[in-house]
Amino acid sequence: MAVVQSSGTAEPLVSPVSSHNEWDPLEEVIVGRLDGATIPSRHPVVACNIPPWGARLQGLAAGSRYPRVLVQRAREELEQFVALLESLGVTVRRPDAVDHQHRFGTPDWSSRGFCSSCPRDSMLVIGDEIIETPMAWPCRYFETHAYRSVLKDYFRRGARWTAAPRPQLTDALFDADFSVPVDGEPMRYILTEFEPVFDAADFVRAGRDLFVNRSNVTNRTGIEWLRRHLGSGYRVHEIESRCRTPMHIDTTFLPLAPGKVLVNPEYIDVDRLPDIMSSWDVLVAPEPDPIDERLLKVTSMCGKWLSMNVLMVDEKRVIAERHHTGMLRALEGWGFEPIPCDLTHYTPFGGSFHCATLDIRRRGTLESYFG
Secondary structure (H helix, E strand, O other): OOEEEOOOOOOEEEOOOEEOEOOOOEEEEEEOEOOOOEOOOOOHHHHOOOOHHHHHHHHHHOOOEOOHHHHHHHHHHHHHHHHHHHHOOOEEEOOOOOOOOOOEEOOOOEEOOOOEOOHHHHEEEEEOEEEEOOOOOHHHOOHHHHHHHHHHHHHHOOOEEEEOOOOOOOHHHEOOOOOOOOOOOOOOOOEOOOOOOOOHHHEEEEEOEEEEOOOOOOOHHHHHHHHHHHHHHOEEEEOOOOOOOOOOHHHOEEEEEOOEEEEOOOOOOHHHOOHHHHHOEEEEOOOOOOOOOHHHHHHOOOOHHHHHOOEEOOOOEEEEEOOOHHHHHHHHHOOOEEEEEOOHHHHHHOOOOOOOEEEEEEOOOOOEOOO
């Protein structure tokens, strides 16, 4: 862990934040919560990123509270997930409960909030630093405020705490003529390069190398901001995705252990991965098990490949969705020890195990895994 000299004291502070990759032994994590969850306010950048049924529902109910039946089932599974983490010896921190239905705004626009379900989106941990990200959805503008109690505690104890430039999110950031590209058309995105925006969940970490998915919430200017901020000690590699509506890399490309990466065969052409991946084992995700529950089909904010959204406890143990038996068998066949858990009813709130967490401390050091 990083040691920081505290002003006015003789004793150095040992940062409670220290995480360099996706697989070192997990010691502390932030898990989201669903209190005050509000259906995202209407905006083209929201509608273009979620499945068609979810987009229709979102447009009709924008700004309303999530139905109690959705929140209750998801909360039950989330609390069981928290209990599992604690049984594995992991310290779990939670955001404050806030009412995301309050309206807020800037001189250019106003919106209601969303929820605190996915800390992986709004904060990026690189070593002993937590970076608040400049997200493109207006309804998520103040989302990190729910985590401020935790962030201030980490800062007082020695962590570095940074916030990327807060975006304006004016119309200049969004392509007014955007339409989702169909197969065979050149890739295009709703975002312009007006200013830096990115979600942390479009990045995954492998020591001194980070991998990023340009998407409808992460533009090239945002990627360049992070590259310059991290400096010469890190390399940032862009992953080419065939997804027509890309948003977040952790259902496309996810390093699981040194030399092993899980990829989505629908979105990734393994022959077009960065050259540095040539020495790694590329694990091709099996077809996800179908979700038959009609309510989840029409309310999910996620695609079918959420089966890939696993959380590594260490290099061997991995928490994965109980429903996706094909993925559980594949993980076992690849030499991992899957720990089944339920979180399918979290999909209306934007994710699964990887999305719902932010690993704060993993026991390990900064290394290069690519020679």
